[in-house]
Amino acid sequence: MDKVNIKRLAEELKLSTSTISRALQDSYQIGAETKQRVLELAKKLNYQPNAHASSLGSRRSKTIAVVIPEVFDSYFALAINGIEAVAQARGYHVLIYLTHERLQLEQEILHAFQSGRVDGVVMSVSAETTSTAHIQALRAQGVPVVFFDRAADDIDTARVTTNDAESTYQGTCHLLERQCTTLVLLSISRHLSISRQRIEGYRRALAEHGISQRDDVIDCGQDPEANCELVKNTLEARPGIDGIISTVEMLTESAYQACAALHLRIPHDVKVVSFYNARSAAILNPSLTTISQPAFEMGKTAATLLLKALRNPKSTLVAENVVLPSVLTIRNSTTFVG
């Protein structure tokens, strides 16, 4: 039982390997009948073209990389679904890499992509990513990069984001309309463009309502317990706070638990709105008013843009900026009570 490769097929059919190769690629250079015969034998012998030989020969790997900070957050889980869906549909493979929010890891990972392992990259930068030389270097090697959600401002490429500023603006307005007077915003790394955007929307809403506050952005980290402490301390230090807007799904837990620890009732004493994508929002205690990003669609769109660029050998990735709106869903955590 010999290995079944293209040579084997060629011998059995008395054809050359190049004809087999082209037949399998459905090349116009090969006659219909020959193609037919090749396909039949290939199926019969259960021929599977060697992926690495193809990639080496053609200098294209039919593989894309997804580089993200984590998959704890349901946002990224959903986004992966979207990316995988379009990749699978177009015969692409998806490599996944986690940076754990660390710039150094992100650099190492991208650097390794210069090996030709992937044709393109879909990524969301880490919270530490200030310098972007590693991304530029990769692009300089001809590997297209598409951002989704967390983009690097100074890189001129396609990006898929949500209307961060606008969404936060709406969420903040919502809180203010529900009689909140003193707000606080929970954020992560301020390096991130999305964090800045969200803060901006927040500030704009406050300004339009004639409210001026200071020190009202709490910078949280990765550890839920520590974040909870942070929120608790803030709420204790400034008893007037009656509204929390959380810019990350993970921080909802900290907000809820901090309130619980201080015997602050949601929404009675404090109202909460959060960026949140998990379905559990509806069954939280109380159910959570959410800003939910179209995570699946964002992943899908980002992958689509990348694959479209990969189709052209010239790799013309237009620096377009696709914005998919988030939706505000009002639930009990901001429902006015008394």
Next chain:
Amino acid sequence: MDKVNIKRLAEELKLSTSTISRALQDSYQIGAETKQRVLELAKKLNYQPNAHASSLGSRRSKTIAVVIPEVFDSYFALAINGIEAVAQARGYHVLIYLTHERLQLEQEILHAFQSGRVDGVVMSVSAETTSTAHIQALRAQGVPVVFFDRAADDIDTARVTTNDAESTYQGTCHLLERQCTTLVLLSISRHLSISRQRIEGYRRALAEHGISQRDDVIDCGQDPEANCELVKNTLEARPGIDGIISTVEMLTESAYQACAALHLRIPHDVKVVSFYNARSAAILNPSLTTISQPAFEMGKTAATLLLKALRNPKSTLVAENVVLPSVLTIRNSTTFVG
């Protein structure tokens, strides 16, 4: 500016390509000083070995595949983290494929692995997977497969599971101890070994408490709304039900919402325990008594077993069965009230 490949290095250093190759692999055949020189030049020229050429030459891709049903569930999100962690640490790459619970897709995906694209597979079978010929076929080609969570019973390979029967047994006992008299279990595909295990643990607990019930397993599907209806109908049809044990994270929502729709109070009228891994369990309404699987560790362990097997060229994957226990965390959804 020529392409920098192994040949280029060889020319610059007046060495042969084989020496370069071996030096980069830190082979014992190469002298320390030579290695040093090679590494220095490689770094200086920013040399990155071509991944596909390496794979082709060595017949090893340093890549593993993760094949799972979905990533909606936080279980799989966490498991991916675990898998990626050990893969990254050992210089392996992770390809991800979603079967969307469909057998046919699973078959196609595994079939494609015969192309040598991956060295091994870590997988959790789809809900439809009854026949396992496609998995056997892959193993016959010398590609090791490790199961995690959802395993195929009839395949003799390494698997990492949790103590499904025991956990459900404990969860059920917990409900019964809290005065529940009539239980119902929410399940998905009964083909799955884990479903059967969980049902078995449930039945055993009932039996030990001298309770015999029938038609007390509700087979749910993928659609949350439909599942909610299903649960609602069941609760309506049999008003005596005062305990629900859900074997899947996703079904918690359906259970909670069905109860809400029928104005059944949790835990007063109905007590609920569920397999659940997300941190949101603590802030649900009411907070949820959970059986949480060590998802991260399971992924980590599965990947470790696979990579260990890949180290030996003889690929000796012992058919061991690693069981990592889940933990029952009691919260308000089962806390006795009146």
Next chain:
DNA sequence: TATATCTGCGCAAACGCTTGCGTAATCTGG
């Protein structure tokens, strides 16, 4: 009928790396 255009296929050189084997040169012990 001679010339140009297709059609369908084969030749052979990449693609960039790995690895079995061979072989000088150096080292070891008796």
Next chain:
DNA sequence: CCAGATTACGCAAGCGTTTGCGCAGATATA
């Protein structure tokens, strides 16, 4: 001082595809 072991490296044949180019024979154009 010499046989055998050891060290450090080179040769060259793969690994399995892809693809530019060439070339017959068939068909179309003038």
